[in-house]
Amino acid sequence: MASDRSIRLSDIAAIAGVSLSTASKALNGGDRISEETRARVREIAERLDFQPNALARSxxxxxxxxxxxxxxxxxxxxxxxxxxxxxxxxxxxxxxxLVFDEDLLVPREITDSIRALQARRIDGLLVVGDGHERVSPSVTHHFGVPVTYAFAASDHPEDVVYLPDNEGAGRLATRHLIERGRTRIAHITGTPGSIAVRLRERGMREELKAAGLKQAGPTRFGTWAADTGADAMSELLDSGAQVDAVFCGNDHIGLGVLGACQARGLRVPDDVAVVGVDNWEGVVLDQSTRRLTTVDLELQRLGRLAAADVLAPDRTPGEHLVPPELVLGPSS
Structure with a gap:
């Protein structure tokens, strides 16, 4: 056998003493061949380091x-x-x-990216959004292959959607603070129109209710920036509210709260404990510089689960929530 070319399927078939068709079935999981033949062909292919041609295999x-x-x-x-x-x-x-970036908020229009994907011979489609801020128009009806949504809420109830458990994030953060002995927990968060904001607040309130506690002051809304945390925390302290912990809608807000506490001479976590959401420090900074306890929404795992779902033989419509994880830091 020539050494200046790659091993071909025909070479495997010749050595195994079977037809080209049988060799292909043995390697690709086809039926109507004996297990003995399948094992022989696969053993030869592995021994010779056979690399199948992806295009021919498709x-x-x-x-x-x-x-x-x-x-x-x-x-x-x-x-x-x-x-x-x-x-x-x-x-x-x-x-x-095959990745295309597009404005998913355009209501039901066939965009250039959708046209390009329709023209390709794809086996499935994964739609990746930018968070659980709003409901996005479904694009499933544009395709004749399985479509799964990741980090994007669809307006069609039969779509398969993978989202972080934002309500669970609120529960997890609040439960952690309660277990640390905190009883006067305030909440500072982002824009009230966000689905994620509403769900995190709901989780917090349900956990407080289960523990027989009341929220320390009304929820304070703002942007997702650190300034919101700093300003809202200052206003909260100026109002005379008794606060021993703050659940923040995200880590940027949490860092703002830390700054406001430092400016007022409050010790964290001795006087005020702080928990955020997103594990932003874990994503962009070295762990040795961590300042916040936070809730990690497990976004990379979410992407993996959604991608696997596109190829799954049995797919369940509706929302699938990925549980969050608490990441401990010095703020609680």
Whole structure:
């Protein structure tokens, strides 16, 4: 056998003493061949380090082994981990990914990216959003292949959607503070129109109710920036509210709260404990510089689960929530 070319399927078939068709079935999981033949062909292929031609294999199987990925603001801080998880999962499943970035908020219009994906022979589509801020228009009806949504809420109830458990995040943060002996817990968060904001607040309130506690002052809304945390915490202290802990809607707000506490001479966590959401410090900073206890929404895992779902034989419509994890820091 010539040494200046790659091993071909015909070489494997000749050595195994079977037809080209039988060798293909043995390697690709086809039926109507004996287990003995299948094992012999696979042993020879492994021994000779046979690398099948991906294009030829896709034609033989009737699939392209390519998953389309339609993103919205793929370069954003929190969509990034979702996309990384999805691409890693697809790679482990020996699937290529074809990524297009598009405005997913355009109501039901066929965009250039949708047209490009429709023209490709994709086996499925993963739609990656930029958070649980709002409900996005479904694009499923534009495609004849399985479509799964990750980090994006769809307006169609039959769509398969993977989202972080934001209500669970509120519960987890509040439960942690209660277990630390805190009884006067305030809440400072982002824009009230955000679905994630409402769910995190609901989780917090339900956990307080279960513990027989009341929230320390009304929820204070603002932007997702540190300034919101600093200003709202100052206003809260000026109001005379008795506060021994703050659950913050995200880590940026939490860092603002830390700054306001420091400016007032309050010790964290002795006087006031603080918990955020997003694990922003874990994403962009060295762990040795961590200042906050936070709730990690497990976005990379979410991306992996959603990518695997596109290829799953049995898919369940509706929302699938990914449980968060508490990441301990010096603020609680």
């Amino acid at each position: 034609f033989a199987l009737g699939r392209s082994r390519t998953i389309g990925v339609l993103t919205y603001r793929a370069a954003s801080t929190f969509a990034g981990p979702v996309l990384i998880g999805a691409v890693l999962q697809l790679g482990e499943l020996q699937q290529a990914s």
